[in-house]
Amino acid sequence: MEEFEKVKERLASIEKVIAGGPFHDDWASLSDFTVPAWYQKAKFGIFIHWGAYAVPAFGNEWYPRNMYQQGTPEFEHHRKVYGPQDQFGYRDIIPLFKAEKFDAAAWADLFQQAGARFVVPVAEHHDGFAMYRTDFSHWNAAEMGPKKDILGLLKEEVEKRGMVLGASSHRMEHYWFLSGGLQFDSDIHPNPPYGDLYWPTRPDPFQNGDMQQTRGIQVEEAFMQDWLVRCCELVDRYRPQLLYFDWWIQVEPMKPYLKKLAAYYYNRAKEWGRPAVINYKFDAFGYHTAVPDIERGQLAAISPDYWQCDTSVAKNSWCYTEGNEYKTPRDILCDLCDVCSKNGSLLLNIGPKADGTIPEEDAHILRHIGRWLRENGEGIYDTTHWKVYGEGPTEVKEGHFTDTLRGEFTPQDIRFTSKNGAVYAFVLRWPEDGVVRIHALHSGGMEAKFRGFVRNVTLLATGETLKFEDGEDALIIYGPQGEKEDPVGLKIEVE
Numbered sequence: 001m002e003e004f005e006k007v008k009e010r011l012a013s014i015e016k017v018i019a020g021g022p023f024h025d026d027w028a029s030l031s032d033f034t035v036p037a038w039y040q041k042a043k044f045g046i047f048i049h050w051g052a053y054a055v056p057a058f059g060n061e062w063y064p065r066n067m068y069q070q071g072t073p074e075f076e077h078h079r080k081v082y083g084p085q086d087q088f089g090y091r092d093i094i095p096l097f098k099a100e101k102f103d104a105a106a107w108a109d110l111f112q113q114a115g116a117r118f119v120v121p122v123a124e125h126h127d128g129f130a131m132y133r134t135d136f137s138h139w140n141a142a143e144m145g146p147k148k149d150i151l152g153l154l155k156e157e158v159e160k161r162g163m164v165l166g167a168s169s170h171r172m173e174h175y176w177f178l179s180g181g182l183q184f185d186s187d188i189h190p191n192p193p194y195g196d197l198y199w200p201t202r203p204d205p206f207q208n209g210d211m212q213q214t215r216g217i218q219v220e221e222a223f224m225q226d227w228l229v230r231c232c233e234l235v236d237r238y239r240p241q242l243l244y245f246d247w248w249i250q251v252e253p254m255k256p257y258l259k260k261l262a263a264y265y266y267n268r269a270k271e272w273g274r275p276a277v278i279n280y281k282f283d284a285f286g287y288h289t290a291v292p293d294i295e296r297g298q299l300a301a302i303s304p305d306y307w308q309c310d311t312s313v314a315k316n317s318w319c320y321t322e323g324n325e326y327k328t329p330r331d332i333l334c335d336l337c338d339v340c341s342k343n344g345s346l347l348l349n350i351g352p353k354a355d356g357t358i359p360e361e362d363a364h365i366l367r368h369i370g371r372w373l374r375e376n377g378e379g380i381y382d383t384t385h386w387k388v389y390g391e392g393p394t395e396v397k398e399g400h401f402t403d404t405l406r407g408e409f410t411p412q413d414i415r416f417t418s419k420n421g422a423v424y425a426f427v428l429r430w431p432e433d434g435v436v437r438i439h440a441l442h443s444g445g446m447e448a449k450f451r452g453f454v455r456n457v458t459l460l461a462t463g464e465t466l467k468f469e470d471g472e473d474a475l476i477i478y479g480p481q482g483e484k485e486d487p488v489g490l491k492i493e494v495e
Contacts, residue, residue, distance in 0.1 A: 047244075047310055281400075
């Protein structure tokens with residue numbers, strides 16, 4: 001009863017903030033939202049998937065669900081390592097999640113070295129264990145497991161270094177995430193609301209197993225109210241300037257609560273003078289009320305609206321697992337150039353170990369990106385898109401979960417950004433002979449995309465001035481010979 005009254009009081013305070021405006025809980029009012037300038041300029045952020053699911057380090061961050069799905073590798077792994085699920089459930093893993101080597105300052109130093117402008121820790125994943133101090137559940141990292149306010153400690157160190165703090169909530173999927181445990185003898189039971197780790201644990205609401213089903217879905221009012229008060233608590237306690245939400249919030253019953261959350265968040269951000277943004281997937285939020293996110297995927301062309309790609313350093317998992325299959329730094333840098341050329345930002349995920357250390361593979365990738373950005377960041381930070389995103393034969397498939405489907409980029413694949421009247425061209429694979437041909441910057445012909453004059457071409461990494469000429473059908477640039485490991489940035493000054 002006490003928990004119910006706490007939620008009821010919080011809901012009343014939320015309504016009061018919404019009523020005070022200027023944003024109200026309707027799409028018309030929320031469409032006055034403006035994408036913050038800091039976010040459009042930042043371009044590159046770090047995502048962090050870290051929780052008790054790092055303890056087994058098996059499968060991926062869906063281990064808490066799959067350990068209750070009979071017949072899965074996680075189910076069998078759990079029984080082999082920990083025992084039957086009715087004797088050792090997910091809640092028994094949490095005391096093993098000690099984070100004894102967690103050092104928020106060291107993390108923030110690494111993110112700064114990587115060239116990140118914003119940092120987005122997962123505040124709560126689908127497992128229902130909060131990585132921050134909350135008044136609405138004792139199942140949080142400040143009281144159990146690490147017994148540290150992880151989000152609070154990161155906020156202090158990230159902001160101390162001039163980076164922006166965000167936070168992500170994946171709680172909505174918790175409604176059904178552990179439901180496999182209802183099908184056999186396990187420790188999963190739908191306990192009373194508002195405090196227990198396993199509440200509410202309802203059967204999968206999907207029709208015919210379609211997890212993208214949005215219409216006809218039923219969600220209990222108490223759970224949606226609990227979702228709202230937890231999100232608003234995150235806003236007030238940590239003042240993140242970015243809120244990221246995973247996909248299942250787009251189900252039909254959630255629409256009124258999404259509007260309330262956005263109105264509350266934007267009103268509070270305005271009150272504090274801290275411009276804020278919401279990331280969402282699919283059509284969860286109304287058009288022009290937040291910024292869309294594409295998970296592990298990109299766009300095929302320039303978007304008139306700002307957007308974000310979130311992806312991970314590992315191909316197989318968002319969290320740390322033993323034997324993660326990693327992307328190369330080069331591939332991630334190519335994706336960064338591609339995303340920025342199409343009016344977007346890249347949010348790159350890492351997965352720390354259960355003890356709080358960042359795997360050397362993750363750290364190596366971040367340091368590599370940081371070195372490249374120190375040489376080429378002028379063409380990334382504070383830029384916008386140019387007339388065309390780029391050119392070249394390699395197809396970038398559009399949509400979610402497509403980031404590993406493209407082929408290798410060629411010397412003809414080039415991406416453009418723009419700032420202060422200059423065009424920045426990123427050659428995604430440098431030609432061995434050092435001769436670059438850019439068709440979009442050829443000034444001849446009625447159909448030319450560019451009708452100005454190139455005055456100077458500079459190699460961003462060294463500041464070296466390069467020779468160039470306007471060829472028959474392309475601007476021809478003569479640069480250094482030999483292969484380059486990463487994309488090569490050129491600054492092209494035009495009139």
